[in-house]
Amino acid sequence: MPTILGQNQYGKAENRVVKITRDGDTHHIKDLNVSVALSGDMDDVHYSGSNANVLPTDTTKNTVYAFAKEHGIESAEQFGIHLARHFVSSQEPIHRARIRIEEYSWERIATSDGNSKFIGADEVRHSFARK
Numbered sequence: 001m002p003t004i005l006g007q008n009q010y011g012k013a014e015n016r017v018v019k020i021t022r023d024g025d026t027h028h029i030k031d032l033n034v035s036v037a038l039s040g041d042m043d044d045v046h047y048s049g050s051n052a053n054v055l056p057t058d059t060t061k062n063t064v065y066a067f068a069k070e071h072g073i074e075s076a077e078q079f080g081i082h083l084a085r086h087f088v089s090s091q092e093p094i095h096r097a098r099i100r101i102e103e104y105s106w107e108r109i110a111t112s113d114g115n116s117k118f119i120g121a122d123e124v125r126h127s128f129a130r131k
Helices: 045-047 057-071 077-089
Strands: 010-023 026-040 094-104 106-108 127-128
Touching: 010 057, 026 057, 026 077, 057 077, 077 106
Parallel strands: none
Antiparallel strands: 010 026, 026 094, 106 127
8 A cells, every 4th residue: 555645844933033123213123933834745755755855944944034134024914924925936845835923012111201212321222011
């Protein structure tokens, strides 16, 4: 009886990405936990042991970081769509990319006078607390 492979996937889970965007005196934080699962034409991996069609998981992780740096993170949803399209279009054996993103919210810490920034000698410092 021949061996039949079921659906399988591989990837890198829980890549933590914290991106700070500095917009003049205002800073914005995007804090994401990104997991990537790739699937496609991977039969040779199991039948012959050839990893020729496998994108290394560290490359997957580094791609997440590179995309955050190069393209920014306007929203978690857009970031995930952009990543998924990249993996499917740039890696021929990959037919499906599942991106799971958790976003953690941060809020500014207000001073006693209600301002959300602290002003020192000649510098502006920002403080945030995770919600």
